[in-house]
Amino acid sequence: xxxxxxxxxxxxxRIDTPASGAARPRPVRSVTTAPRAFEGxxxxxxxxxxxxxxxxxxxxxxxxxxxxxxxxxxxxxxxPWHPHRGFETVTYMLDGILDxxxxxxxxxxxxxxxxxxxxxxxxxxxxxxxxxxxVLKGGLFHGFQLWVNLxxxxxxxxxxxxxxxxxxxxxxxSHDGGALIRLxxxxxxxxxxxxxxxxxxxxxxxxxxxxxxxxxxxRADFNALAYVLNGRGSVGPDRxxxxxxxxxxxxxxxxxxxxxxxxxxxxxPKMDVLLLGGQPIREAVAWYGPFVMNTKAEVLQAVEDFQxxxxxxxxxxxxxxxxxPDTDPDSEPGADADADPDADGDRxxxxx
Ligand code: MN
Numbered sequence: 538x539x540x541x542x543x544x545x546x547x548x549x550x551r552i553d554t555p556a557s558g559a560a561r562p563r564p565v566r567s568v569t570t571a572p573r574a575f576e577g578x579x580x581x582x583x584x585x586x587x588x589x590x591x592x593x594x595x596x597x598x599x600x601x602x603x604x605x606x607x608x609x610x611x612x613x614x615x616x617p618w619h620p621h622r623g624f625e626t627v628t629y630m631l632d633g634i635l636d637x638x639x640x641x642x643x644x645x646x647x648x649x650x651x652x653x654x655x656x657x658x659x660x661x662x663x664x665x666x667x668x669x670x671x672v673l674k675g676g677l678f679h680g681f682q683l684w685v686n687l688x689x690x691x692x693x694x695x696x697x698x699x700x701x702x703x704x705x706x707x708x709x710x711s712h713d714g715g716a717l718i719r720l721x722x723x724x725x726x727x728x729x730x731x732x733x734x735x736x737x738x739x740x741x742x743x744x745x746x747x748x749x750x751x752x753x754x755x756r757a758d759f760n761a762l763a764y765v766l767n768g769r770g771s772v773g774p775d776r777x778x779x780x781x782x783x784x785x786x787x788x789x790x791x792x793x794x795x796x797x798x799x800x801x802x803x804x805x806p807k808m809d810v811l812l813l814g815g816q817p818i819r820e821a822v823a824w825y826g827p828f829v830m831n832t833k834a835e836v837l838q839a840v841e842d843f844q845x846x847x848x849x850x851x852x853x854x855x856x857x858x859x860x861x862p863d864t865d866p867d868s869e870p871g872a873d874a875d876a877d878p879d880a881d882g883d884r885x886x887x888x889x
Pocket of ligand 1: 621
């Protein structure tokens with residue numbers, strides 16, 4: 538049972554379908570397939586943004602679908618302690634349990650439908666791992682982690698941690714009750730979600746019933762992205778096919794259209810979609826491993842600061858792993874080997 542569910546969708550506030558005459562439907566610019574990889578200590582992910590230009594994703598940087606995977610006892614994995622600077626990580630669980638702890642005292646446990654929103658800002662260390670009882674038992678693990686960039690003026694903000702419980706998420710439905718819309722952050726048709734963001738964005742997890750169409754008003758100054766977490770269907774006015782593990786980038790317009798196919802797999806009876814929109818920051822991006830800055834000099838400074846222990850210390854009471862300050866932050870387990878510090882904006886393709 539993924540995330541928050543509702544027995545009777547018709548009890549929820551409805552989002553009116555924008556009149557097709559007045560609104561410009563956003564065309565589909567591309568549909569790309571996320572390659573599979575491993576992250577952290579070896580958990581399976583799909584790199585949702587692979588192959589898409591950062592300018593199309595702006596203000597988003599990186600998206601990993603974590604799982605879906607059914608772990609055997611002893612198999613569940615997380616990340617070791619590692620640093621971040623210059624952006625925000627948003628982690629959402631559909632199924633399973635993940636603990637988070639950071640060097641600023643932030644932390645918590647997230648499970649079905651909860652979100653942890655960590656603003657790395659000027660920098661910190663953190664660890665993300667399943668709790669011990671989950672490691673022992675195994676089980677279903679499914680979620681995503683999204684990286685949201687910060688504008689230059691806010692990259693040096695002090696770190697912040699927001700725990701968004703599933704019960705706080707704003708629940709809405711479409712005009713005919715054919716979709717559950719979970720508004721996690723930002724605004725949609727006058728409703729707002731609980732997440733507080735520095736960069737204006739809208740973040741939605743929608744579950745669309747087989748055969749149902751979802752047409753949503755979308756701010757014209759936002760970009761629009763849809764990533765399919767489960768199931769199959771179509772995107773855009775021309776009903777371009779899309780399925781699990783694929784990302785659609787929409788062009789300009791006022792509405793976003795998605796439809797779930799009539800037939801779905803029995804183990805995922807609905808089409809689950811992550812819908813993202815944000816106001817592009819339009820600044821230079823220098824990204825190296827866990828640091829997302831504006832210039833190469835700032836990235837090198839982040840590496841030096843991390844090596845000098847200036848991004849924080851692992852809390853003494855915690856016995857999970859260790860950060861070795863002599864270790865290049867990009868050589869962390871699970872990191873892809875394609876990081877290129879000489880290429881500004883080149884994407885190392887790693888999360889943790
Ligand atoms: Mn991390």
